[in-house]
Amino acid sequence: MKTKKLFELMFYINAKRYFTAREVAEEFDMSVRTVQRYLLDLQELGVPLYAEKGKYGGYRVLNNRVLPPLFFSEEEGKMMYFLLEMITHYPTIPFQVDTQRVKTKFYTHLPADVRNQLEQIKDFVVFLTPNRSEEAPLLKDLLLSAMKHKKVVIQYESKTGIKGHIVKPIGIYAHEGLWYFPAYSYKKEKILLFRADRVKKIENLGEDFTESLTLKKWLAQDYVPTKALLLHIEITKEGVRLASANPSLGPHITINNDGTGTIKSVIGRDDLDFTANILLNLGRYAEVIEPKELRESLKKKATEIVNMYT
């Protein structure tokens, strides 16, 4: 009975920021003294409450309040475990939590038999994510900039050194163990893709509420870039397998009856170098039919590599 009341009380206070013992007593038809005892029990269980005495006093819930208890089925619990497992491969996440600690907390609260099942499954199931060492200490700032529509100047490390860019990030996403953030470049007047771990410094330049592409639309690539070029690539069976794993190419693959594929899309002229680097990874499993500029770029890069080994 007491446990049931404690759960009800936890749900009640999680929905509030501030309340008095008298309010709770009236709500639950209990004495004020009993409410105080229950609240003390919840505090001891880790619910972040504190009491303020005096006039206008009462109980307050701290910002890092806990979520109400959630109930997962066994299969949901296993799925959550593997999701946490994936996140631990990222050295940085945009939340102030210790991912390993969260994973341990979740794991230790699973029933013993489910833990045993997980121990067996772990040897046979892996969601492959590369282990990366690149930390992105400004990741949270980039996320907040995107959410609050902030124009910022970033000091960004590229192959030509550290340079300043005035941009408006539109969001962040994780891929292959790294964090990326597309951002509107005021100089180039288009969205460019940056890596979060290469940002050395970020300064706020104020808010900019002018409408820009959303992260979802940008990822879906359902926009026509400026100075667009038609892209046509023929890929082998192995090429289909490799290209499917790439977010820039994957959505545009049409698979033929024999297992080979065709990629038809559009790219910006400024994206030629970026696209060529992706296609180099596909090697002889992909042949660019058009644009000819991309063919020339690939030929040049391939020649440079050949020259290195001759």
Place this chain on the structure above:
DNA sequence: GGATGGGGAAATGAGTGTAC
């Protein structure tokens, strides 16, 4: 024996009055 309630003490802060 654990859960609950009652009464009073202690703490706190807003409001008010008074001296300068």
Place this chain on the structure above:
DNA sequence: GTACACTCATTTCCCCATCC
């Protein structure tokens, strides 16, 4: 007008009695 002291309302906290 300002600083200080006091009052009062409101809340938590502690101890003890009662109930199931």
